Every structure is written in C-alpha cells, then in structure tokens.
Amino acid sequence: MAVTDEAIDKIKEMLLRGELKAGDRLPPEKELSDRLGLSRSSLREAVKALELIRVLDVRRGDGTYVTSLDAKLLNEAVAFVVELHQDKSILELFEVRRILEPATAFIAASKISSAELLELRATMDGIDEHTDVEELVAHDLEFHRIISRAAGNAYLESLLDALSGSTVRARIWRGLTQDRAVAHTLAEHKAIADALARGDAELVRALVTVHISGVESWLRQAL
Amino acid sequence: MAVTDEAIDKIKEMLLRGELKAGDRLPPEKELSDRLGLSRSSLREAVKALELIRVLDVRRGDGTYVTSLDAKLLNEAVAFVVELHQDKSILELFEVRRILEPATAFIAASKISSAELLELRATMDGIDEHTDVEELVAHDLEFHRIISRAAGNAYLESLLDALSGSTVRARIWRGLTQDRAVAHTLAEHKAIADALARGDAELVRALVTVHISGVESWLRQAL
DNA sequence: CCGGCCGCAAACATCCGATGAATCCCGCTA
DNA sequence: TAGCGGGATTCATCGGATGTTTGCGGCCGG
Known part of the structure; x- marks a missing residue:
C-alpha cells in the first residue's frame, strides 16, 4: 500500500x-x-x-x-496479540513466562524494598481456598506484578503483565479451583514472599520456577 | 471513543x-x-x-x-515499539534479552538438528574482522535467529528477533567495529556453535550469557 | 482440447465536504 | 475575584464520488 x-x-x-x-x-x-x-x-x-x-x-x-512512549507500550501491543492466541498456543507462551518470571524474581530479590514486601503480604490477606475466582485472579495478578515491579525493569514488568493476561489467568484459576489446588498455590505464594523477605535470591528463583512449572504441567495435562 | x-x-x-x-x-x-x-x-x-x-x-x-495469527504477530507489534525506544532505554531492553537469550540457547542445545548446525556454521563463512558492518550485522542476526528457531518456540523466536532489531544492532556493531572487538565477538560465536554441536547445554548457556553481557557492558560504558 | 489474451466486475484506495460533539479558553458579569 | 457563558478549535462520523488493482470467466487461436 x-x-x-x-x-x-x-x-x-x-x-x-x-x-x-x-x-x-x-x-x-x-x-x-x-x-x-x-x-x-x-x-x-x-x-x-x-x-x-x-x-x-x-x-x-x-x-x-x-503518549509517554514508555515501556507500557509493550504491554498494550503484546497483550492484544496474546489475547488472540489463547487456547491455541498457550503452552508456548507459558514457556516464555517460565523463563522470564524466575529471572525477574531473582533480580527482584536483591532490590525489593520493605514497603513492597508489605504490599506483597497485603495481597494475601483474606485470601484462602474459599475465595471466589474473581478475587483469586486479582490477587495472583497483583502478587506477580509487585515482584516484577520490584525488579526495576519496566519492560520486564510490561511483558510479564501481558503474558499473564487476566483472561488467560482466569481460565487457569477456574481450572485449578475445580482441582482443589488453590491452597497449594497460595502456600507457594507465601513461600516466595518469605524467601524474598530474606533476600535469598537463589531460593526465590527456584520457588518461582517450581510455582510456574506447576501451573504449566497442570495446564499441559488439562489440555 | x-x-x-x-x-x-x-x-x-x-x-x-x-x-x-x-x-x-x-x-x-x-x-x-x-x-x-x-x-x-x-x-x-x-x-x-x-x-x-x-x-x-x-x-x-x-x-x-x-492473517495466520501465529507468533509472528508478536514480532511486528514488539518491533515497532522497540524501534521507538532506541537510545532511550536500550539498557533495559538489553536486560530482557540477557534473560531470554541464554535460556533460549539452553533449550536449543538439546533440540538443534545437524542441518541447523550446518546452517549455523555457514553464517560464519567468509566473515572476519575485515567484513563491512552491513554484513556483520546480517551475520549476527542470522546466527542468533538460527539458535532461537532451534529452540522450537515461535514466540521466543519472535520476541528475540524484535528485541534485537536491526537498527539497534547496527549501531552496536558500528561501535564494536571501531573498538576492534569484532574478532573477539566472532570467536564467541564459534565457541557457542561448538558447544551446541556437542550438546553441552550448560556450557551453551554460559557462553551466551557471557556473549550478551559483553555487548551489554560495552554498551553501558559507551553511553 | 488446451492455453493465452481481453475485458468486466468486485473490492480496496483515496479524496472531499458537511454536520455533529466535546473541549478549551477568553471575556463578561455579578 | 470567582463563576458563567459562548465562540473557536478540534476530533468523530458519515455518505458519496472516482481511481486502481486484482480475480475470474469467457472468447479466440493453435
């Protein structure tokens, strides 16, 4: 044209x-x-x-x-595309996330502030296995978002945010809820928060890897 | 609206x-x-x-x-955004690449075919420190692209491709050339290819990390 | 019967002008 | 001085006219 x-x-x-x-x-x-x-x-x-x-x-x-032309642009563009690719090749998208998320958490471990740690704890208040799906998704999104923000790289934050688009996540949670795996996932979140608080970067990386991989393997079997 | x-x-x-x-x-x-x-x-x-x-x-x-609605969509969208962010926050973008590239190469190490290995070698033919910048950039782009393709995840390939947009890379090479670091970079490429050929995933990951970080630290000092 | 050429029809490309709606800003009034 | 118009600016949306490109089917010659 x-x-x-x-x-x-x-x-x-x-x-x-x-x-x-x-x-x-x-x-x-x-x-x-x-x-x-x-x-x-x-x-x-x-x-x-x-x-x-x-x-x-x-x-x-x-x-x-x-516009401000900052890293958020990535979010918008990627999120749109990711949304179109749901169901289809979700597993490949998840593989990308499995790479980025632990690495991001590793970086965050040495940078996270006490204020951010408090925020992290706060997202877990009042959440248990009886919370409805809507709220669980919101909690999960916020939990991971705080960590990625703590890593101090706006592009990483944007990419991760887009990759875990709320719709994708909602479906996963809906599935996990039915499988009664909520308590398990929440326990993992707590362990991650604890490790972050201690600044144990290696442990954080391992925990996040396990966390993401767990969801991934559940997903793989569910498809 | x-x-x-x-x-x-x-x-x-x-x-x-x-x-x-x-x-x-x-x-x-x-x-x-x-x-x-x-x-x-x-x-x-x-x-x-x-x-x-x-x-x-x-x-x-x-x-x-x-359209086919495949992973290439990511490339287009991200590349456009990345192009707009040159100069500005190139270092943050590089950090993302430093995460993705070694992880991708690690995956590729166990999947790469002999045909792809040959292709990889082929990109190095006729390239030495006297080659002009244009061609060096083309070689570099192709080298990394082959590896990311071998990892078998189209989204990873797309993202990495976009992150190392040719313009960004051209500037970097121009700088590296002036610093006479071309030979060094090419030697690293060769080492990576060798490790891939032997299927030594851990070594591949380390080599790629060193490779990318080298460019990154050069960049950091050049800014 | 087959292959190539031609022309029509479908579909997008671009432009123009008119009207509506939201916003901003300035000057007027109390 | 504070608040309130009201005009000017700017985007939103529409409908229609004209040009270009492409695809396809039919016609003609070999």
Missing part, C-alpha cells in the same frame, strides 16, 4: 528524529494531512493505527498527543 | 469466537460496515489499525483476510 502507510512511517520518523517528543501535541488533522500530502480520511486511518498500539493519544475536541 | 473502537472489539471477538478463522476473508467493506452499523470510513480506520499489528491483511482489489 502507500499513502496511509507512508503517513505512519513519517509520523514514526518524526518521533525518532525527536521532532515530536512525548507529550507533544500534533498539528490538527487538517494541517497535518496537508503537510504530509494526503487527505484527512487517510491520515485518520494512520492515526487510528498508531492509537491502537498506544503511540498516540487522541482526545476528542482537544487534539492528538504523543 | 466509540464507533471505531467498538468495531475493533467486534472484529476481535469474531476472531476469538471462531466466527472468523485464520485465512478467512472478511465481507466487503460496505457490507461489513452495514452489519456493524457504522460508516465505511470508520470501519476502514478499524481495519487499518488491525492491519498495522498484522491481524488483518488487506489486499487491494481482492479483499481483506485474517
């Missing part, structure tokens, strides 16, 4: 060249379309595409802005 | 629900826009967005098709 894709490229280049920076406002649709030499409709298609992957933020009645 | 984003969601749902499968052709723009209750212009914006992340494939004069 041509015109619209050219527009996407040109906008991308403006970003790379620093001509447009995070937070900047783009010229009005009319002006920009004139400048890039295409119609407003076509430009809008380009902008819409860049908006989907969160590069641009369009505010009706106000203008179009460049 | 509303109409266009609704359209994106509806199309996504059609995919999730299996109403649309990989390779299927969408109804013509006019018909689909009627069915979804919006104008053709707005629908086109939605389609364009889905095309950017390679979910849809629009063929002019023919129709719009659903």
